[in-house]
Amino acid sequence: CPLANRIPDWLQAVARGDTAGAAAILAETSALPEVCGTLCPQHRLCEGACTRDGTREGLKNGAVTIGALEKWVGAAALDLPLPARAQPNGKRVAVIGAGPAGLACAERLVREGVAVAVYDRNATAGGLLATGVPPFKLDKDRLARRIERLKAMGVKLELGVTVDAERFGELLDAHDAVFLGTGAQRSRPAQLHGSTLTGVHDALDYLAAVNAGTASPLTGNRVLVLGGGDSAMDCARSVRRLGAAVSVATRGDFRASPKEIEAAREEGVELLAQHVPRSLLGSAAVEGVRFDSPGTSRDLPADRVILALGQVPAPPAWLAAHGVMLDESGRIVVDGQGRTTHPKLYAGGDNTRGPDLVVTAM
Ligand code: SF4
Numbered sequence: 001c002p003l004a005n006r007i008p009d010w011l012q013a014v015a016r017g018d019t020a021g022a023a024a025i026l027a028e029t030s031a032l033p034e035v036c037g038t039l040c041p042q043h044r045l046c047e048g049a050c051t052r053d054g055t056r057e058g059l060k061n062g063a064v065t066i067g068a069l070e071k072w073v074g075a076a077a078l079d080l081p082l083p084a085r086a087q088p089n090g091k092r093v094a095v096i097g098a099g100p101a102g103l104a105c106a107e108r109l110v111r112e113g114v115a116v117a118v119y120d121r122n123a124t125a126g127g128l129l130a131t132g133v134p135p136f137k138l139d140k141d142r143l144a145r146r147i148e149r150l151k152a153m154g155v156k157l158e159l160g161v162t163v164d165a166e167r168f169g170e171l172l173d174a175h176d177a178v179f180l181g182t183g184a185q186r187s188r189p190a191q192l193h194g195s196t197l198t199g200v201h202d203a204l205d206y207l208a209a210v211n212a213g214t215a216s217p218l219t220g221n222r223v224l225v226l227g228g229g230d231s232a233m234d235c236a237r238s239v240r241r242l243g244a245a246v247s248v249a250t251r252g253d254f255r256a257s258p259k260e261i262e263a264a265r266e267e268g269v270e271l272l273a274q275h276v277p278r279s280l281l282g283s284a285a286v287e288g289v290r291f292d293s294p295g296t297s298r299d300l301p302a303d304r305v306i307l308a309l310g311q312v313p314a315p316p317a318w319l320a321a322h323g324v325m326l327d328e329s330g331r332i333v334v335d336g337q338g339r340t341t342h343p344k345l346y347a348g349g350d351n352t353r354g355p356d357l358v359v360t361a362m
Pocket of ligand 1: 001002003004005007030036037040042045046047066067070359
């Protein structure tokens, strides 16, 4: 577990029927257990590492369903009293970005007695949990309750606020430290002829519309999603729910979690591996995609195309003025403790690692 959750300990508490005890153990290491229990690719993390995973002699009955149990304990914990907090210690920290990294950081700090204010340009807290993960995959009411609990613990949320160079300077002056949890929310450029045609959508924009309830019905439409990761599956499954026939095409093999691939397949999504997109077809509106697939070239028709080709970090331009070092791919350089090259600035999550999992951001 990237969070070092004490898995055997809280599982034993669950087995004893001690839900509050299990929740308390989980709360030592995780700010969002029900989210991780839902979204983590457990097959390559905790459950993949379980000693009952079937590879050891005499233990061939499979891993414990850690994710499902964690989701359940996390949900039950929303009804329990708030965790203990230290007395205020006079320190003040601003957190920029209310996604998993920012919220996890704020939760740790407020429990240590630090006064924390979290800034986010969106009107809703949660980052991609709110705008990127489709509602059928993550219980948004529970997410809202979790965020309410953070507020009740003393985390101040400043939502709908864009932190520009001037405001950043003010925050830096007014706080003992600033944490940058700005994520990696810029889509990787498509570099495909025709990607500006009408009917071509960016995956993050599309998922934001799905979450806002503004994505239009697609009954009778044919949609192609380009990409092979979890976001591509999220788009495809969303589009299915809006009534379209949908295919997902990726240039190599699918990178998405097996559980996401299986869910997409069960819902009738066509999966096309080894399909290298060459260009989008159409004059004003998109009409299809030309692919190279092994030994041949094929055109597939589409009324809409969604580009889910991954994300890249997009750190604010004004960071450079404060001497914050970035690496060649635009990630903020930090040491093992999350310190940037500026003494008051810390960073964590996708802006330092590149696009990764919710659990690693936390
Ligand atoms: Fe497994 Fe994720 Fe929970 Fe860690 S946080 S125990 S990896 S489900």
